[in-house]
Each structure stands twice: as structure tokens, then as C-alpha cells.
Amino acid sequence: MGLGWYITRRVGWSFIVTFIIVSITWALLAAAPNPEIAQAATQVALQGGDPAAAQEAAERARQLRGLDAPLYQRYIDYVTSVYTLDWGWSETRSQPVIQAILGALYYTAQYSIPWTLLVIVIGPIVGLYSSANQYSWKDHLATGFAFFGYAIPNFFFGIILLLIFGVELGWIPVIYNTGVPVFSLENARQLAIPVFVLVTGSIGGIMRISRNESAAFMNADFVKTANAKGVSKLRIYARHVLRPTMVPLSTTMVSQLLALFTGSSLLVEIVFGIPGIGRLSYRALIAQDTSVVLGFVLFFTFVATIANLVQDLTYTVLDPRIDFDDR
Amino acid sequence: MSQGPARRGDEKHKRIDRRSWLKAIGVAGAAGLAGCSGGSNGSGGGNGTDQSGGGNGSNGSQPSNATNGSALGGGNESGNQSGGTSSGGVPEVGGTYSTVVSSSPETLNPLYNTEDGAGDLIGYALDYPYGFKPGTEYFQQLYDMTTDKGNVWVAKLRENLEFGGDYGEVTAEDFVYQVTQLHQSEWAATADASSWPSEVNVEATGDYEFQIELPNPNALYPETYDPLLYPIPKELMQPYVEEQNADGLRKEQELLGLGFAGNMGAYTLDSRNRSSSLTFKRNENYYLRDAEGVPEQFSKAPYFDTLEVQIVQEEQSRLAALEAGETDSAAVPPNRVSKFRNLERTDVYVIPQPYNEVCVYNMRDNGWNAGPGNLFRKKKFRQGLGCAVNKQRLVKGVFRGFADVEYTWQPQWSKWYPDDTSNIMEFGTGDLYGPEATQSRIKEAISDTDYGYSGGMLKNPSGETVNLTLYHSAGQPTERSMADFIAQEFKQNAGINVSVSAIQGAQFSREYWQQQIPDNPDQYEWSAGANNAGPREVTSANPWDMSVVFGLNTYPLNPTTANVFFQKDSAYNPYGYYPSWNASELFEQASSATSEEELQPIFNEIFAKISEDQPMGMLAFPAATTGYATGIDGPQENFFSGWDFSTWHRNG
Numbered sequence: 001m002g003l004g005w006y007i008t009r010r011v012g013w014s015f016i017v018t019f020i021i022v023s024i025t026w027a028l029l030a031a032a033p034n035p036e037i038a039q040a041a042t043q044v045a046l047q048g049g050d051p052a053a054a055q056e057a058a059e060r061a062r063q064l065r066g067l068d069a070p071l072y073q074r075y076i077d078y079v080t081s082v083y084t085l086d087w088g089w090s091e092t093r094s095q096p097v098i099q100a101i102l103g104a105l106y107y108t109a110q111y112s113i114p115w116t117l118l119v120i121v122i123g124p125i126v127g128l129y130s131s132a133n134q135y136s137w138k139d140h141l142a143t144g145f146a147f148f149g150y151a152i153p154n155f156f157f158g159i160i161l162l163l164i165f166g167v168e169l170g171w172i173p174v175i176y177n178t179g180v181p182v183f184s185l186e187n188a189r190q191l192a193i194p195v196f197v198l199v200t201g202s203i204g205g206i207m208r209i210s211r212n213e214s215a216a217f218m219n220a221d222f223v224k225t226a227n228a229k230g231v232s233k234l235r236i237y238a239r240h241v242l243r244p245t246m247v248p249l250s251t252t253m254v255s256q257l258l259a260l261f262t263g264s265s266l267l268v269e270i271v272f273g274i275p276g277i278g279r280l281s282y283r284a285l286i287a288q289d290t291s292v293v294l295g296f297v298l299f300f301t302f303v304a305t306i307a308n309l310v311q312d313l314t315y316t317v318l319d320p321r322i323d324f325d326d327r
Numbered sequence: 328m329s330q331g332p333a334r335r336g337d338e339k340h341k342r343i344d345r346r347s348w349l350k351a352i353g354v355a356g357a358a359g360l361a362g363c364s365g366g367s368n369g370s371g372g373g374n375g376t377d378q379s380g381g382g383n384g385s386n387g388s389q390p391s392n393a394t395n396g397s398a399l400g401g402g403n404e405s406g407n408q409s410g411g412t413s414s415g416g417v418p419e420v421g422g423t424y425s426t427v428v429s430s431s432p433e434t435l436n437p438l439y440n441t442e443d444g445a446g447d448l449i450g451y452a453l454d455y456p457y458g459f460k461p462g463t464e465y466f467q468q469l470y471d472m473t474t475d476k477g478n479v480w481v482a483k484l485r486e487n488l489e490f491g492g493d494y495g496e497v498t499a500e501d502f503v504y505q506v507t508q509l510h511q512s513e514w515a516a517t518a519d520a521s522s523w524p525s526e527v528n529v530e531a532t533g534d535y536e537f538q539i540e541l542p543n544p545n546a547l548y549p550e551t552y553d554p555l556l557y558p559i560p561k562e563l564m565q566p567y568v569e570e571q572n573a574d575g576l577r578k579e580q581e582l583l584g585l586g587f588a589g590n591m592g593a594y595t596l597d598s599r600n601r602s603s604s605l606t607f608k609r610n611e612n613y614y615l616r617d618a619e620g621v622p623e624q625f626s627k628a629p630y631f632d633t634l635e636v637q638i639v640q641e642e643q644s645r646l647a648a649l650e651a652g653e654t655d656s657a658a659v660p661p662n663r664v665s666k667f668r669n670l671e672r673t674d675v676y677v678i679p680q681p682y683n684e685v686c687v688y689n690m691r692d693n694g695w696n697a698g699p700g701n702l703f704r705k706k707k708f709r710q711g712l713g714c715a716v717n718k719q720r721l722v723k724g725v726f727r728g729f730a731d732v733e734y735t736w737q738p739q740w741s742k743w744y745p746d747d748t749s750n751i752m753e754f755g756t757g758d759l760y761g762p763e764a765t766q767s768r769i770k771e772a773i774s775d776t777d778y779g780y781s782g783g784m785l786k787n788p789s790g791e792t793v794n795l796t797l798y799h800s801a802g803q804p805t806e807r808s809m810a811d812f813i814a815q816e817f818k819q820n821a822g823i824n825v826s827v828s829a830i831q832g833a834q835f836s837r838e839y840w841q842q843q844i845p846d847n848p849d850q851y852e853w854s855a856g857a858n859n860a861g862p863r864e865v866t867s868a869n870p871w872d873m874s875v876v877f878g879l880n881t882y883p884l885n886p887t888t889a890n891v892f893f894q895k896d897s898a899y900n901p902y903g904y905y906p907s908w909n910a911s912e913l914f915e916q917a918s919s920a921t922s923e924e925e926l927q928p929i930f931n932e933i934f935a936k937i938s939e940d941q942p943m944g945m946l947a948f949p950a951a952t953t954g955y956a957t958g959i960d961g962p963q964e965n966f967f968s969g970w971d972f973s974t975w976h977r978n979g
Contacts, residue, residue: 112654159643166651271643
């Protein structure tokens with residue numbers, strides 16, 4: 001029973017988890033009254049139709065949406081459509097939900113990928129650097145930078161930078177242009193500030209954790225041994241300190257990855273006008289666009305399950321002390 | 328929406344209650360291309376008032392009324408050219424016009440759109456049949472409308488109209504089919520359904536001519552915007568009509584992408600990113616170029632190669648884009664007007680618009696939560712409240728002078744506003760303002776109750792000071808200032824405490840403004856949908872006292888359309904108002920009048936009665952204040968700005 005079998009079982013379990021969540025969602029939806037049908041009836045009533053006509057309109061609306069089919073049939077249709085990515089129609093955008101989500105993801109990914117990579121790369125390195133130079137001015141500078149980024153609200157920092165670099169200096173466009181190619185100088189220019197704001201906002205957590213974690217290993221026996229063997233400083237930090245530091249850190253990183261699709265990106269998207277996931281989900285909630293909200297429930301279910309899986313696998317790969325045989 | 332009561336500040340409109348306003352834009356153009364560019368109404372995030380002000384020609388510091396002479400056209404006080412060029416020739420074609428709006432349209436399907444912002448976007452690619460020029464002059468686009476006695480109207484189409492794709496030429500049959508098979512059907516639930524009740528008889532009388540027979544004569548029928556129809560090919564609608572499939576019609580790609588518009592729009596929709604932008608390209612075959620009876624400046628219209636609409640939710644970003652020259656137009660809030668006027672690259676236009684700012688009193692059973700009874704239902708009490716707010720100061724302080732004071736349901740620049748204002752009670756001004764005027768009326772109103780004054784404050788029967796809630800839209804600084812001002816005035820002059828609360832427009836609409844539809848509507852005298860689900864005992868989910876969240880349309884081109892706001896059993900009475908005057912009778916007279924001369928005295932009486940009855944606190948008419956790049960030639964400072972948008976161009 002090796003790693004392969006463990007991964008297979010975990011993936012299978014993830015599938016079951018999503019299936020359970022999807023089923024519960026369906027049950028809740030099936031139990032709730034459908035506003036569109038009430039609306040169809042109201043519409044007829046408003047036009048002076050009699051109650052019987054309103055009833056008829058509601059029936060017609062029900063048939064159109066396939067709500068007159070037996071429950072098991074509706075359940076099978078629903079589950080099939082979920083797993084074939086047919087997630088319904090967004091009323092507030094007049095397009096299929098999956099198209100809306102993928103479209104928004106396309107723009108979110110353009111800033112979230114560089115953001116995540118930068119945080120993952122720079123965070124631990126700066127943390128490690130801080131702990132190697134504990135209580136020096138360099139450590140204080142790095143800590144000060146981390147706390148500043150963490151403390152200043154992203155949207156406010158974004159507006160200020162936009163005013164300075166966009167309006168006053170004219171170096172970056174004020175309005176985000178979706179028409180430019182992904183890998184182009186224009187796109188890099190318009191994304192530089194949002195990515196900078198997000199990185200400064202989220203690097204603090206990773207940096208502080210890696211500083212404190214690595215400080216614990218700085219004086220560990222195996223580091224002393226490596227030092228005694230004459231291993232280079234760089235190798236000690238990279239191989240002996242960073243690796244155990246990364247185990248608890250990976251938890252933070254995965255949650256960071258998830259956060260990037262949700263709250264923190266919303267305000268930045270609004271300020272910089274990026275049509276991403278944050279704005280789409282927020283607007284769908286405010287406007288009660290049920291199918292899009294449901295789409296996000298499914299989307300986040302899948303993302304969270306996969307993230308959980310990745311987290312566990314990362315553990316096992318990073319830390320040989322974790323045993324997966326008897327799980 | 329029956330008769331289409333229009334609200335400003337809606338972000339969610341499950342029902343079709345802004346259609347007439349939407350048409351007003353297409354027709355009058357007031358905000359069509361101007362006031363809405365980045366104004367804060369619409370769906371999604373933004374809501375509430377177009378923060379704007381009104382009324383004066385070129386210097387925004389004096390209190391308004393300067394629009395009164397020119398709001399409906401006539402002279403251009405600030406010297407802005409309209410249409411053509413300064414030099415009088417036909418402009419050069421080229422370049423890009425870009426504008427920013429605050430929210431993305433829900434749909435561009437002309438049959439189902441109920442948003443004003445989306446109406447503008449559709450208007451770039453598809454003309455309405457007619458519009459109004461400055462001076463309220465009928466401007467024929469797709470068809471001309473004539474009548475003998477006001478009850479049969481004949482619509483005559485131009486003969487050079489072509490649909491896109493394989494749909495061929497536009498004929499009367501396309502319009503008649505749309506009315507009879509969609510708007511008058513029970514299944515389609517189109518946005519225009521309420522404009523075409525079954526008593527209206529529509530039939531084709533030739534290839535390019537159809538007639539509309541009304542149950543009652545209506546001299547101002549075109550001004551109601553009811554006869555406006557988008558041209559939609561019959562073949563496109565037919566399959567859905569046969570299946571009675573409204574859902575399919577709503578999702579039809581051809582309608583959503585405006586691909587059928589052919590030569591009937593100045594621009595064609597080229598690409599759309601739902602959350603960020605729309606791009607339109609110049610329509611090489613625009614029909615108005617060769618049309619008869621249109622001004623010369625249409626001869627090569629439109630004058631931009633590309634038209635870009637960016638969706639930018641954040642007001643600061645929109646203003647920054649205007650300042651940085653990245654966009655050619657954006658709405659400017661009143662407190663920023665002077666800044667943008669002083670910039671070299673921008674002009675600010677003050678464009679009158681028909682929405683008012685009203686403080687609505689909830690007269691339903693869940694209103695007046697300060698004690699027993701509901702004092703809002705007493706006319707004398709409402710008059711007292713009318714005396715509590717200094718309207719001149721509100722206009723000057725909150726709207727920076729970019730607004731007109733409101734005394735009755737009509738802006739003073741409207742041609743229907745009575746010449747003789749002696750019968751209009753001007754509450755909130757002069758003798759009708761101040762603590763004495765307010766409290767004497769309130770005391771009279773509460774004489775038969777256990778309420779009373781003590782220490783200058785109004786006390787309920789338990790001896791507690793009366794405390795009322797007042798809601799305003801979240802994220803609307805101008806509206807917030809107005810609410811705070813009202814609270815301050817009520818305390819000072821009426822001795823009433825007011826708690827001001829912010830709320831999202833969509834939430835207010837759903838949980839406070841609209842009533843819950845009763846399970847058995849038949850048990851009530853009337854039940855007319857969510858905006859008037861029944862008499863006063865039918866209420867919304869949550870109690871509320873007063874609101875400034877929504878402004879309402881006063882329909883300056885045809886005030887009869889506003890009758891829906893003043894009938895106790897109309898489709899739009901969220902506030903539970905029962906008129907103490909013969910409202911339905913007077914509006915009935917107005918809508919069946921056969922000439923404008925006959926109408927004026929009826930309107931005079933209606934406006935006098937409204938000012939006296941104070942159905943709500945009528946406060947101000949803010950104008951749209953829109954910033955344009957200096958080189959843009961076209962916008963005008965009147966209600967019709969944008970009627971000739973296809974002739975707008977860039978100078979220099």
C-alpha cells in the first residue's frame with residue numbers, strides 16, 4: 001500500500017464529498033418555492049388575468065423548467081447537469097452560469113496567479129531572512145513592511161496608488177482594459193498595481209509564520225550538525241530549515257489560495273475594475289441571482305475539496321515523518 | 328408596471344416598473360447618453376440617486392431655476408453647439424467615443440429589458456421609432472404618427488428599413504405581430520405588455536402602415552411613450568410564439584446580441600464583456616443618412632468609428648478616468664462639479680431630468696412606528712411636515728444649487744407647470760416654513776388624539792418623544808446628506824426625532840417597499856402586484872416610517888402618466904396613499920382630453936391638489952451633472968440632450 005493507493009482513495013473520497021454536498025443543495029432547492037413561478041403568476045394577475053389564468057401561467061412556467069417531472073427524475077437531471085457543467089442560466093447577465101464563472105475566472109487568474117506565486121516565493125524567503133537576522137534593523141524593516149501591508153486596507157491603498165500612478169503620473173491606465181492580450185506589456189502595466197497591493201496585503205501572514213517557524217529550527221540539532229559538517233549557509237537554510245518550516249506553512253498557503261477567489265479580491269476588483277470572480281459573486285448575491293450563487297457554491301465546493309486534497313498530499317510529500325499507510 | 332411608474336434608484340426590478348422612464352430616455356434622451364454615464368442607478372452594486380443637480384446654465388454656484396426657460400429646448404445658454412459643427416459643415420468621421428457606466432446591464436434583449444442603462448446601450452444599435460427634439464417636437468425615426476381625433480393613430484414606416492441577417496425589410500406586419508402575439512399575450516410577459524392592454528386594437532393597413540385604435544382618445548399619445556416599439560423580425564419571434572416559450576425568447580441569442588438590428592442603429596454591437604465593457608462599431612448603412620426630413624448633420628452619421636462603453640463600479644475610478652482623459656463622459660456628483668469645470672480637458676453639463684427627490688411617508692399599517700395610529704394618514708399632519716424642511720436650503724446646501732425646488736408633481740421648467748402658481752401651495756418656503764407653521768398644523772392634526780407637544784417635542788400618548796426612522800441608499804453621499812438634513816429640520820421645526828439608516832436599494836425594495844402578496848388576494852378590494860398588494864392592512868415584510876431611497880418620475884412630457892402614483896388601487900402604491908381629492912376622476916379627464924388647450928386647466932387643478940394634499944414630502948428636482956471631454960460636440964443643457972446622439976462628434 002503505497003502513496004499511489006493513498007492518493008487514489010483520497011481522490012475517490014473527495015468525489016463522494018462533493019456528491020453529498022450537491023445532493024444536500026438539491027434537496028434544499030427542491031424544498032424552496034421557486035420565485036420565477038410566483039412571478040409568472042403575478043404577471044398574469046397584474047395584467048388583469050383571473051386566478052385560474054394565473055394558475056395556468058404558473059403551471060406553464062413549471063413545465064418549461066421541468067418542475068412537473070417526478071422528484072427522482074429531477075434529482076437525476078440535476079446531478080447530471082452539475083457534473084456535466086450545465087449549471088443553468090444567469091438572469092442578471094443573460095448568459096449560462098458556467099460561462100459567467102469561467103469568464104470571471106479568466107480575469108481573476110491573471111492577477112491571482114502572479115499574486116500567489118509572489119507570496120509563496122517571497123514570503124518564506126523574507127521570513128527566513130528575518131529569522132536569520134533576528135532583531136537586526138533588517139528584521140525590523142521586513143517586519144515593518146509586513147505589518148504595513150497587512151494593516152492598510154487593500155482598497156484604500158489601491159485607490160491611493162491609482163491616484164498617484166494613474167491620474168497624477170499617467171503611468172498606468174485608470175480603467176482596466178479587457179481587450180489587451182494576456183501576455184503583453186499593457187496587461188502587465190494594468191495589473192502591476194493590483195498585484196502589488198494584494199502581495200503587500202497578504203505577504204505579512206506567511207512571512208511572520210515562516211519567521212517564527214524557522215526560528216525554531218535555527219538552533220535545532222540537525223542544523224548544528226550541518227553547520228559542523230561545513231555545509232554552506234544557503235544550503236542549510238534551503239534544505240534543512242525551509243523544508244520543515246514549509247509543513248505548517250502549507251496550510252496557510254492553501255487557505256491563502258482559497259482566499260484569493262473570495263473576499264480579498266472583491267474590493268481590489270471593484271477599485272481597479274477587474275471583472276473577476278469577486279465582483280461576479282458579490283453582484284450575484286446582491287441581485288439574488290440564484291443560479292450564479294448556486295454555481296459558486298458548487299465551484300467553491302470543488303475548489304475546497306481539491307485544495308484539501310492538495311494540502312494532504314503536500315504534507316505527505318514534504319514531510320517523510322507523516323505516514324499514510326494506515327490511513 | 329402598469330403605466331410604468333418609474334423609480335430612480337432601483338437596482339433590482341423584478342417587475343417592469345421603469346419602462347416608461349426607459350422610453351423617456353430613448354425618446355427624450357435626457358439621461359440617455361449623458362446623465363446615466365456612470366450615474367449610480369441601475370442594477371447591481373450601485374443604487375440610488377443620480378447624484379446630480381440642476382438647473383443653471385453655466386455657472387453652478389447660484390441656486391437654480393435658471394433651467395426654467397431652457398430646459399425643454401430653445402436657447403443654449405452655455406454656448407454649446409448641438410448637433411452639427413461650430414462651423415456649420417458636416418463633421419469628419421473618425422476616432423472613438425468612450426463613456427463609463429456604473430453597472431452592467433442585465434439583458435440587452437429589447438423585449439425584456441427594463442433598465443434605463445441598458446436602454447441606452449440598446450439605443451446605440453437600435454433606434455426607437457420616434458424621439459423628441461428640444462421644444463418637445465416629434466422627431467420621426469422609424470415611423471411617423473398622425474391622428475385625426477386622438478383615438479385612432481396611424482403609424483407610417485420609412486421604406487428604407489432593413490433587418491440584419493436574412494430577415495429582410497421591415498414592414499408594418501413585424502410591429503403588429505409583436506403587439507398582438509407578444510405584448511397582448513398572457514404568456515410572454517414582455518416589458519412592454521402594460522403599454523398594450525387588450526382594449527387597444529392594432530392592425531396593419533398596408534405594407535408600411537399600421538393603425539392603433541385606442542379605447543379613449545388621447546391627444547398626447549406619443550408623449551406617453553406607449554406606442555414605442557422596437558423593430559423585431561416576425562420570423563424571429565414566430566417559433567417562440569407557437570410554443571408559447573417566454574423563457575426561450577428571453578434567452579434568444581439573436582435578441583441578446585442585437586444582431587437583427589440591420590441598418591436601424593447608428594452603431595452595431597461588436598463585442599461584449601459582461602462585466603467590463605461593450606464595443607460598438609460604426610454602422611455603414613445607417614438609415615437616417617438618406618432619410619427625408621432630418622437635419623443635414625445626419626447625412627454622414629454617425630461620426631465615430633468606434634463607441635466604447637466601460638463598466639466601472641467605483642465612482643472614484645470613473646471620475647479619475649474622466650480626469651485622466653481615458654473616457655469622454657461620466658456623471659459628476661454635485662460636490663465635484665466645480666473641480667471638473669475648472670479642468671481644461673472637461674466640461675460639465677447640467678441636464679434637467681424628470682426624477683424628484685421625495686421623502687416618502689409609509690401610510691400602511693406598518694408605517695408610523697412611534698405610537699398608536701398613523702399620523703401620516705392625516706393631510707394636516709403631512710402639511711405640517713411639509714413646512715418643516717427648508718427646500719431652498721436643501722437645494723443650495725446638499726445639491727450645491729444643481730437642483731430645482733419641488734412643490735408639486737412637476738418640475739417648474741415643464742410646459743405643463745401652471746403659469747398662475749397662486750393655487751400651488753409652496754410648502755417649505757416663506758410663510759410655509761418654520762416651527763410655527765409646522766407645529767400649528769401638526770397640533771391641528773393631533774387635536775383628536777392623545778399626542779401632544781411638551782418642551783417643544785412631539786410626544787406620543789405614553790409621553791415618549793416621537794421617533795421615526797428614515798432610510799436612504801447605502802453608498803450615496805448626497806442622499807445621506809439629504810436624509811441628515813431632513814432629520815435635523817424635523818427635530819428643529821416639528822419636534823420629532825428622526826433616526827437615519829443606510830440600506831441597499833435592492834434590499835429596501837424587497838423587504839420594505841414591496842408588500843408581501845397575500846395568500847388570498849380575492850379577500851381584498853384590490854391586489855395589484857408587489858407594489859400595491861392591497862389596502863393598508865397589506866404590508867411589507869418589515870416596518871418602516873420614511874424613505875428617500877427612491878425618487879419617482881414626474882413625466883414632464885405627459886403628466887397623465889403619473890396618475891399611477893396617486894390612486895389607492897393602482898399598480899404602484901407602496902406607501903399606501905389614499906388621495907383626499909378626486910384623483911382618478913381628474914386623471915381620467917386628462918387622459919381623454921382631445922387637445923392641449925383642454926389639458927392645461929385639468930393639469931393646473933391636479934398640480935394644485937397634489938401640492939395641497941402632500942402625498943409625500945416633495946423636495947427637489949436634481950439635474951444630471953455630466954462631465955464631457957472638452958472636444959465632444961453634441962450634448963446640450965436641456966431635457967432632450969442626446970436626441971441626436973448619432974451626430975455627436977469630436978472637434979479638433
